[in-house]
Amino acid sequence: MVAVNDKFPTETKFVYVPITPETSDIKACGIxxxxxxxxxxxxxxxxxxxxxxxxxPTCMENHVPPFLEHLSDLKAKGVDVFIVVAANDPFVMSAFAKANKVSDDSVYFVTDPDAELSKKLGFTLQLPPGFGLRTGRYALVVKKGVITYVGNEPGSGLTVSSYESVIAAL
Incomplete structure (x- = not known):
């Protein structure tokens, strides 16, 4: 498992659909x-x-919204970029960003294809049949390629990966 002071896995590639004026409607698909x-x-x-x-439910109602609501506080603490990652396909992540009214160009909703990054970190979640392998619920702070905070949820709750935990670690 990854730990504080580890180098963020090199060659990490996400898949991302940029939101442009032409694709800003939730029904529009980008590339x-x-x-x-x-x-x-x-x-x-x-x-x-x-x-x-x-x-x-937890992701949409409790996990992601506080980060977006307090984006200016994250930036005041020196955060340049905020990334939401899941193993969902990139079109779903794009729609999720639009549903959350993301318009800041420092916010990315990205796909971790086949949960590869999460596997490297040791933070995957195997759900029942029909749902499959997913990215776990976690939060990281990465400063110039070095991990300075790791909050991997120990259960189904929302504690160490919450906005409050991350802002306190900054």
Whole structure:
């Protein structure tokens, strides 16, 4: 499992659908493309919040919204980029961003294809048949490629990966 002071896994590639004026409607689909963590964010402070699934009760109602509501507080603490990640397909993650009214260009809702990053970190979640392997519920703070906070939820609650825990760690 990953720990504080570990290097963030190199060659991490997410899949991302940028929201443009032409694709801002929730019914509009953009074109997915790779988002290379090393190229885009190597010199930045990044908060990554992983959720088991977009549009699920805890993720939609309690986990992601506080981060978005307090984005200015994260930025005041030095955060350059906020990423929400799940194993959902990139079109679902794009719709999830739109449903959350994301318009800030420092916020990304991305796909962890086949939960590869989460596997490397040791933070996957095996759900019952029909739901399959998912990204676990966790939060990371990565500063210039080094992990400075790890909050992997020990159960089904929302504690160490919450907004309150992450902001306190910054």
């Amino acid at each position: 997915p493309g790779p988002l290379d963590f090393d190229k885009e964010f190597a010199d930045k402070t990044v908060v990554i919040v992983s959720i088991p699934g977009a549009f699920t």
